[in-house]
Amino acid sequence: MNRPDPARPPARTARDGEVPGVGPSPAGTRPTRQRLSPDERRRQIFACAQRLFSERRYEDVSTTDIAAAAGVARGLVNHYFGNKRGLYLEVVRLNSTVPALAVATLPAGTLQERIDASVTWFLDTLQANGGTWLALGSGGMGRDADVERILVKAEDDSVERLMEAMGLDRGGAGQDQARALLRVYAQLARSGAREWLLRKSLGRGQVHALLAGTLMVVVREAVPAVGV
């Protein structure tokens, strides 16, 4: 027998996307199957999947669970998303939108000032975001080659903006090295923020000092390569 994992909550039967005005149908009358526009239905299923995947491991969320949560036949999930994995990757893709590592509008000023502005803005964004992005990096989500590709791409975008903010995007050669250094810094930033917001082992001031200090080291090292 397939012994149920003790950590796994009982399969949901209740609907999740229930239309507000429509209460549970009186016993006996079968709730007429409601037909939505593809877009709407897709979004609804997606929302349920997103919630479930954030609560449990990939392999512990069945398409049956998702369908039940959406109040829909299981086949419909496959109809819209192909297979479970496709749906999962779509969820990850959405959640991987990285809070930019740097301000969009570069403030003129000394390097030190620009760095401080960058860090401040990054921490502000994260604080507002409330840790949902941080959880992605190491939390309940499964990781594999495909997932990694998505995450790496999101990070690269973010690094690109940081390149601009630091004024490293105008040099000639050595840009790739600068990018690599910033990628490393991005990991530090993520993990520092995690200690601050999730583990609460560091104060904001400390994290700020750490990030700013490191970013200074990184840029100093990158500058000779870029030749600025």
Place this chain on the structure above:
Amino acid sequence: MNRPDPARPPARTARDGEVPGVGPSPAGTRPTRQRLSPDERRRQIFACAQRLFSERRYEDVSTTDIAAAAGVARGLVNHYFGNKRGLYLEVVRLNSTVPALAVATLPAGTLQERIDASVTWFLDTLQANGGTWLALGSGGMGRDADVERILVKAEDDSVERLMEAMGLDRGGAGQDQARALLRVYAQLARSGAREWLLRKSLGRGQVHALLAGTLMVVVREAVPAVGV
């Protein structure tokens, strides 16, 4: 029908733990079932599982595959490891042995010297290791809460040794903050090494400078807290 994932290689039938001297039995004669000591059998199955899990995603490795690779009945895998997940976690636990972040024997000298020694030793270890540890952090392995616990524990051990090497383990209060800072540094070290060994976007010298520079920032920041 369960459409086979195109990325998934056909199920192996060949034995993996075949005894060197014993070739494939001549057709017609059923290969007599061989009985090993529990330890040996356990190790053998474990080895096959380790290989398979490093090649494909968790959910794409079936216990049938593992059993086939070991040339053994599927039930035996469950007999030894309880369930698939248990086996998987054991594999992760073994692979998470972190190359220590610092030398065991602390060289006396200036802080700068100790930092350089630390970094050098870390990079040496990693180079010898050949990237198998690095792959773990973000690569083909799935991650979830349990896996994370294992990884965090391994990291904590490593951080503890780094505390000693930096001489931060004798201060009074603020040790937890110092630890947190070093955990963040550990992430930087990992990701820096990845750029060097896996992505090959940075040279060893650059990574060394980056790690040493950051570690200096980190320790400087930790010292006032610890009160050394």
Place this chain on the structure above:
DNA sequence: AGAACTATTGACAGCGTGTCAATAGTTCCG
């Protein structure tokens, strides 16, 4: 050799997945 022990097997029950033809809302057109 026979008995006791135990590593190993094979079959069973049940769940999860992807497919596909049938069903039932919705819309269009005479």
Place this chain on the structure above:
DNA sequence: CGGAACTATTGACACGCTGTCAATAGTTCT
């Protein structure tokens, strides 16, 4: 307004995967 065309949705089917357990067959002891 009524039926036809369209298509969102369902339900059942085939099959793979998992965990359990009694039966089987090597090994060891006497």
